[in-house]
Amino acid sequence: QPQLVESGGGLVQAGGSLRLSCAASRGTFGTTYNMGWFRQAPGQEREFVAAITWSDGDTIYADSVKGRFTISRDNPKDSTLSLQMDSLKTEDTAVYYCAAQILGSLTITESAYDYWGRGTRVTVSS
Secondary structure, three states, X not given: OOEEEEEOOEEEEOOOOEEEEEEEEOXXXXXXXXXXXXXXXXXXXXXXXXXXXXOOOOEEEOOOOOOOEEEEEEEOOOOEXXXXXXXXXXXXXXXEEEEEEOOOOOOOOHHHOOEEOOOEEEEEEO
């Protein structure tokens, strides 16, 4: 079955930018699915960040990142996903996870996503 692999995490100063990528290996998800990013800060629950419909590129964002983060499909044919993160804040520090939802409407609900990557760590220093 397909696997998701995140990359691009690292250490950045507040106000800076990072671009995360997510690639699917061992196959793709067909033609009707959604993909999203979630994050988990130390000692906190995992939370929704952004999601996109693969067919037409509709997006939704968490209020905390709206206007600063941009989710996009790098290559619709091979499920390559990106998250451009600008104007980073210390509170954006977390492990960021890529996820794929095979069926259903675009959603922020974690349990609706069927496949998950192992995460990439983002640390924003003050």
